Amino acid sequence: MSGRILPFRHRPLSSEAGIEAAKKVLATPLDERIARARALHLDDPETLLALCGMLRERMASAPASALEEVEFLYRFIEAPKREIGLFDERDYFLGETALLAGTACRCLSRREEAWIWFDRAEAGYRHTMNAPAELSRLSYQRLAERFEERQLDLVIELLPSLVESFHKLGMTEDALKCRFLEGLALYERDEPAASIEVFNFICREAEALGSHQLLAESYVNLIQAHAILGEAEAAIEASRRAIPLLRELDNRIALAKVQWGLATLLRQEGRTREAIDCYRTAQEDFESIGMRADIAALNLVVADLLLEEGRSVEALREISEALPVISELKMAPEGMAALTLVRESVRRQEVNRQALRELHGYFQELQN
């Protein structure tokens, strides 16, 4: 017979004091925090809870900086092994910081690191009192990563079970979030009209739940789907609804995607120069948040448009900028054949346009 020895009486901060402490932690340079850990209340569960909430919100506006912060927190909690809070709280914070780190890596297309962080999150969550709920959130991130790696069949296969888990746990908003992946998969399978139906459903449900985040992100996906169908009015209406919400949420990732969607619309309408300008704006937005994969994908789209305008030298430059990033980040492995063709053609200074289109076709939906 054995039992876990639990820590006893503890005088934690109040939740309000935890929020203030978390702000002080974030205002302190990373390299000074360990030495000042005690004064900063860094090991207090209220501080950690507030930090996790703040960094979760930061994910959509600054994933690279959020990653740096959560990685620091994970390492701080993990070694040397610290007593954190009561019962399962240390395990929870290990799981949560690792999940946030994995999510940030996913946003930044750092695929291998994302998987490692997801494994760490599982190791932490497994020992918590409310493990099914936390492990289900982890499963969502894993599926989202698989989606980005274009393992669509597996995503479609596993999605219903995850939705059921969320419903059983009463996590309605997370269940609805799963429908996103379904909508995106439909779009990816060249079924934009069906994806519009799903995103409209999500909009209605998100509005009923009062979830600004889900509502705004659904509008962003609607922009893209309407744009690809050449439905200008609907795309513009969706962007008109999305932008104020995204600004309120400071969701810079989605704001960049709005630009991408509008650029697609302009391209569909044959307004090439305006489309290029709009893609450039999206690239600048992605640049400011460190999303290199999206910048590279847009380089290829812009190159295609430049070729359409007969500006082949500029097009070659765009492609040359994108290729190393595509290789480094192992983007779209099924596009390797097209990538090789494009690389060869660039070497010959004469772009293989069909291969280029095939390649940026793989990345078209990466923005989602």
Added chain:
Amino acid sequence: MEKNSPRRPDEIESVFALSLGVIHSALVAYYRLTEDEAQGAEEDLFTWFQRLARRGGSGQMPAKLLRISLLSAACQYGRSFQLWKLGGEASEDRELAALLAREPDEVAGDLDRRFDEERS
């Protein structure tokens, strides 16, 4: 449109207050903690429960599921505390020994059923 509002603290206090009777009797009558020990445990459980409700995966969960987590934590606490007091020796109290041999989650399931019966 309003933003999705987080769970209110008074809702959590209410879930805890409604479960307190079951928790107390589990700690004292089942796990044989003294009144003082049980009171200390309940204070810790309350602090922990307030934070549990603000975790990433718990924010939207219905009260019943949160209560099950609370009862499970209470049983784990009671069991660990009693095992610590016994210092590795088996209990001479046969009922207590049988209870300590059970998984805390299983005991918590029984407590939850008892809670539902008392409320119905």
